[in-house]
Amino acid sequence: MLLSKDTVIPENLVSWLSVYSYLIIGSIAVFVKLGLYRAVVRYVSVRAFIVVFTGAFISTLLLAALAYAFKINLPATGIVNYGLTALLIVGGSRFAMREIYHRLVSRKKTPVMIYGAGSAGRQLAQALTNGEEFAPVVFVDDDKTLQSAMLLGIPVIEPSEVERTVKKQGIERILLALPSASRATRKAILESLETLNVKVLTVPGMADMVNGDMTIDQLQDVRIEDLLGRDPVEPDPALMQKHIKGKVVLVTGAGGSIGSELCRQIILQKPKALILYELSEFGLYSIEKELRELISKHKLPEIDIYPIIGTVQRRNRIEAVMTSFHVQTVYHAAAYKHVPLVEFNMVEGVRNNVFGTWHTAEAALKANVELFVLISTDKAVRPTNVMGTTKRLAELVLQGLAERTKAAQGNTRFCMVRFGNVLGSSGSVVPLFKRQIEQGGPVTVTHPDITRYFMTIPEAAQLVIQAGTMGDSGAVFVLDMGEPVKIVDMARKMIHLSGLEVRSNKHPHGDIEITYTGLRPGEKLYEELLIGDNVTDCDHPRICRAHEQALSWQQMDALLEQLNDACQNFRIDDLRELLLNAPTDYQPSDGEINDLIWQHMR
Template sequence: MNTDKSAKRGSGSFLIRAFLNLPRFQKRIVSVLSDAFFLFFAIWAAFALRLEQHLWLPTREQLTVAAITVVFTIAVFIHLGLYRAVIRYLGDRAFLTIIYGVIASSVSLIILGYLLQVFVPRSVPIIYGALAFLFVSGTRMGVRMIVNHPKQMAKEAVAIVGAGETGMQLASALEQGTEYRPVVFVTFDRANHKSMINGLPVVSINHIAKHMPKYRVQRILLALDEHSQIDRKNLLKQLEPLSIPVQTVPSMSELVAGQARINDIRDLEIEDLLGRDPVRPDSAVVAKSLYQKSVMVTGAGGSIGSELCRQIIRHRPRSLVLFEQSEFSLYAIERELSAINRVEGLAVELHPLLGNVSHRRRCESAMRAFGVQTVYHAAAYKHVPLVEHNVIEGVQNNVFGTWHTAEAAIAAGVERFVLISTDKAVRPTNVMGASKRLAELVLQALAQRQNKTVFSMVRFGNVLGSSGSVVPLFRDQIRDGGPVTVTHPDIIRYFMTIPEASQLVLQAGSIGLGGEVFVLDMGEPVKIADLARKMIHLMGLEEKTDSNPVGDIEVTFSGLRPGEKLYEELLIGDDPQGTSHPRIMMAREVYLPWEQVEDFLSQLQRASQAFDCGAIIDVLKNAKTGYAPNGNLEDLVWCNGQSDVVAADRQDDKVHRLSV
């Protein structure tokens, strides 16, 4: 029996494939013949129903009227373009075409009956019109369903969270696509539970756990309207236990700007992992400080620097100087900004410059050449283990790069200079944090030494999505099958997004008066192990543990890396001062006079020139940075024999001095 059914299905699918493989002209001939047959049948059925005769036979005159009506109707369909429509992609306009054609056909039946004096009861054209529409549209709908059903079933079943405008657009786009098949809407309005939207069932978020298996959902897509008052933190808490991959769609602003399409499905926005509302800048204040100004961004190709450039250019500065050491990074950001400039008609002058921030004359000549008024100093080495392994380069870039760029800004008459700092500068346990704290002290001292250039610093926590961030690292590890490596079970960090960090920098650059260290009220810190587990669950997988040995991804702990500490802080003191922005605070911290800072810089310079990493560590400890290393010196060159060379050099210097 099953063999017979399979044979029938096979022959049916063979006929469908044969029809689909016909040339376009032959398909149209088949459609015309099919319509002619069903139109004749509709006329016969209309008379038979009206006259209540199951075996009604038409007269010659009635047959003539029927034939003319059918020919006329086919001609109308041809004129309206019905046979040019591709059946598998049939839309609403095709059905409107059928309605117009059927109305014209019914009217022609009435007129022909009157002109040829043929008996056509008044209700027959109405019955005929209804039947003709059903047959003509029904055959097309049936063919479309037969052709598309296997393709639809091959798509991945998805649930759309959000039954608003964004959700509707997404469902419509996915129906036309080839990857996903929407099967259910998830709503936050309890009153809409068990209703229907666009032919799809709607379930309440409170019943999502029950209905996801029912509709065999393989993926959940967030399509939340931009201004919807949805608590995303609670939403993710409800979705996390389902172990179904959760992804999102572009925001409405991206769609309007043409930066993305509604069906550009992507991984969860990293803001969703924060569990708090993003910080919004005071746009008016920021715009006033940037509009028609000449602005320079150092490290313009980095994760923070590039986002700064994207936001600055939209405030329409007169010119934007991109200062970057990496050729490829500079090329990439200049190309992206040129596209934004052209598409949005911003008319901003872009100047891509290759250069090293440690070269003071290069920085000064660039600032003078383009009349730079504001500098955002984002150039830095910020990866803790790498700087720990490359002490001299880290100090040269982070400390001397900041100093030389700042001195160049003073000499060139720059109005504002903003340093991008880090929470690791607070009571640092690593060279990177100590170098950034010393860079802060340099700028604080320069702010006291002169009053032409306003210096300010912005300190924030880990930036989600930046180079070295744990989020893309965890995502790659999960996709590779694990394990996800976390350094310590109790390690916590403050987090923010790249756009958020950049907005804070722009805000601080607008309100700084000189020498301030600005910090962000970042809410509660995030436990890294919990973040890793949340990402595993939201990517549709289960954590592999002793109690769940059949899980997908294991979380392992590798131990703290060189210079790393369990808890990061944003303030050295405990008495922050408020600012004009409710989420930005100003740290009250000690600073050193320029003479003392200059002495430390001289010591650091001599130690760097001698390639003496031990002496560099001593200077960083003595420079009032609060540096307290939690391990041994880890510089790769120093630990592999360079210390012997330094000791020999010192001995040679000693012998030379004695001989003299």
Template sequence: MINGGLTHLLQLKRAHKRALQLFADAVVLLLSYLLATLLAGGDVASFALPGFWLSILIFVPVSLLIFVRLGFYRAVVRYLSIPLLMTILTGVLASASVLLAAVNMMQVPLPWTVAPIYGLTAMCVLGGLRITMRALLHRHPIEGRTAVIIYGAGKSGRQLLGSLREQSEFIPVAFVDDAAELRDSDVGGLRVYDPARLGRLIQIHGIKVVLLAVPSASRAERREIVERLEKLPVRVQTIPGMTDIVTGRARVSDLHDVAIEDLLGRDPVPGLEPLMKGNIQGKVVMVTGAGGSIGSELCRQIIQQEPQTLVLWELSELALYTLNNELGEIAEAQRLDVRLVPLMGSVQNPRRMASALERFGVQTIYHAAAYKHVPLVEQNVVEGLRNNVFGTKVVADAAIAAGVESVILVSSDKAVRPTNMMGASKRLAELVCQAAALRQSATVFSMVRFGNVLGSSGSVIPRFRQQVERGGPVTVTHPSITRYFMTIPEAAQLVIQAGALATGGDVFVLDMGEPIKIVDLADRIIRLSGLTSYRLAPGAPHRGPAAPKDKSAGDIAICFTGLRPGEKLYEELLIGEDSLPTRHPRIMTASEIHIAPDALDELLDEILASCLMQDIAALRRMISAAPIGYRPSGPTADLLGAETMPRPRLARTAAE
């Protein structure tokens, strides 16, 4: 009944709410006057005097007018604050003064103590009513609000609580915190509980969402918290940074699922300043593929190292426009004296590349431009090879001619014993850089090899999330498939430092940690969405009328679709067996085989000729015979290859 009344009050128009407040305050003032008269020892007979009621007709309307002028009714009760309580105190003091004047004017025989007692009573009742209404409104489960628990009762948790109380989507019911000194205390009107009691709290309050407010925790600590929460039947979400909320760049309602870094990431190793700045500070730096996942993060970190000029080389107009604007805003906000040069172009264009290097005097190149999606490159072999291999050759040749100091190739773990054309193209690109290093010594070439990065374009993580949001199924290619993962910021930081370690022809391998089973990753994403998973047998239908309808085993199905063309069950980082440590704990150097420059030139000439002829079969034979370890896993999937080419149409006759 109380909830129904509150809901009705909240639905009233603002003018009606103010009129109701005025009426309630008038009644409070009247009752406070009557009570103060009795408490001050006044005679009950005074109530029968005409002057007594005339004084009421004077001081009550005047007091309400004062309240209006002071802004009593402009403030929203739900957001009651200390300044409003001070305004109430001022209004009550003014009202008591008006009461005293009215009693004297009407010559009502009352003790002088009536006014202070009235003021104290009115202050307690007026303030108390508003505080009570505020508490009821904060606890009132408005239809559609979701009860949540906040994990973290520190400063950020308290700020989150205040922000949640100012919007209508969530209603916080409790805190949990790992700090023993906070447990069983009250923070902002909510009790703080031991995380061990989470399961019971979820049952009692019907919790569906837990919000993380622990921004100061290390990544290892956050991962430990997430691992604890993923066992519970709740969705785990986190908030934007409080700085973004306060500055208006984000709202508390902009909640998002736990970052995948909290599942797989590790605490970053601080960058070594000499390595971070070695190839960048005061220099002209170019990033090819600047608009891509790795390229854009390289640019964000490079700009912090104070280059003289940053040349953004990108084929996509939209990606270049977006990145240039973002970097410009960063430079302006942080007062960085960096010149940004946005250049549209393909790395396959030798004249434009040579002109850019000469025109701007480029000293360091981070070559991140590449086609990297395995299935797409399998379906578009010629363009994959031309961009990844011959684009790298264009960059290498132009860099040597222009006297560039350092060229760092962003490579891939798929270059090791490749089973697909993407991996083969990246291994050939490595060989191009190794040959360039052997031909001369003025330009230092190096290659940095690592595995998958979290959150990159085409990453499996966003796809899994989308499939969960649609109700499933979540598709995994094989039950045993594993991959290495690294966050984009960590990968970019290590690429920068590896380049500064190079002496010429180096192949650097990044420490990727332990490989992750993709099906386990899918399981965790489903659980963190507050759902349960069940697995279909490999080959079982997951769409259409034959798909299973009974979800008693779980909410979201995980089905296995089979390995795609060229896909491996697991990836490797080393061709040989040995790697050596470097000055950085997460960067190793490997001694890899290379091809003599002249022999490589002959191979590339043959590959280019077959590319020009669109001869996919010849390309596969040629690259399989090359000493790069390429072993295709099946027939070509190229959309223009022999196996997939449509039958030729008969030429029309002149008569037609």
């Protein structure tokens, strides 16, 4: 009040002391009531400023009332000056302390760069500022209206300045805050960051945040699908529901990588019932528990889930299941898919992949199933291993049964869906590379030129379901897997985006070495999806139909009898010869028979 030049000091000091006493007590009471003294200084926010403003305003009104009550001649300028001073001291001191605290604490945090100054980036910056691990020091964004500006006190730079800023600011992490960006965009950004040897983390996808599964500050390693740069096509709801909604569906191999994802996708389409057929007790337990949680989470109507332990090699078991539950749709995902293991266990590979498919398909015919879909593989095309050969034979079994069923005017429609590797499946190189990088290397690659097709498990499962609605019985469908990926390039990208450098002759002081172990038994350098060029497009842009050689059921039946006899009597030489003579174009990459028991019996 003394800042006002119009203020007149009254002779009665008692009145002044009374005004000050009541003003101090009243102001403290107001601030206590507003909760200002409960606010932690380091978390002071805009809301705290509103509280300070409200308290200072009420305190100023209290001063005016006291001056009037005690008949003190206090001019309006004195009252206004008091209010402004109170606002500056009470609020300014708190914001100043907050800034000092954050500057001191930020020195102990890891400096990070946030790539993306949009809503997700700003939310991430605020969360990290209040956290104890990372200190956001700069935003990167290609939006020219934001460049050179300050957001939340943090400068925004353009992408061309990233490398210079990383070195200048000592950036140890780059956080990708682009949850809605396409995979093509994310791939281009990741490729530009790869040479920096700075660890790159990413915020969760928009779907995970909207569903409440993850929060903005739950940072993750860069997902390998972002490196592929291939955006999935949204599934057609009509195709997804056609053979599932309101129907009884059975999935064999329900606990496996593909089988479990098929179950997740099927549940979302609201079947009448879902039968989980699986040999692994733990796998069956895990997927059943997950599906029940999924139903609760999405508030789906009550869906009957039946977990059944069983092997596809016992026809009476699978037939009893299909007949008892009146199954209408079957997705046959049960198979041995690991190339070297099937190479070492030829009889079981044939038993499970060929005869297991046959028994399941015959059971489907007996139960009058409407649709039977076989999950096949790109390794069935010109196979160099036993696994690929058995999957091609499984396709031939269904093609032969389709011919037989048509002649008998049966109702069951058979089809096969062929695709390549899926990211994150059991045996996939991606989790293997991650573990090897975490352990300090080396990262093992079989051959410098080996390439593979890749697809995410959810996209593969959705395309399998949609492909099953197309074509007539006996059709072979092929999924568009995009461009093949060189495995060693994938390994290098994963190392670089982990903030590490590849150790080589050129860089002897690098962090992780890549070593080549040689092709495994039955493995080939390049995978193919088509046996020939006779292919037609389907209703879906990523599904096409292959037209390939097939056997009549009489021919297939005779071959099955010979295969069964060889397996039953463990005549591995004869089994190998039958596989070579079958119309699968089997050309072993190894001249030796690799079955482990056979080798020790000789």
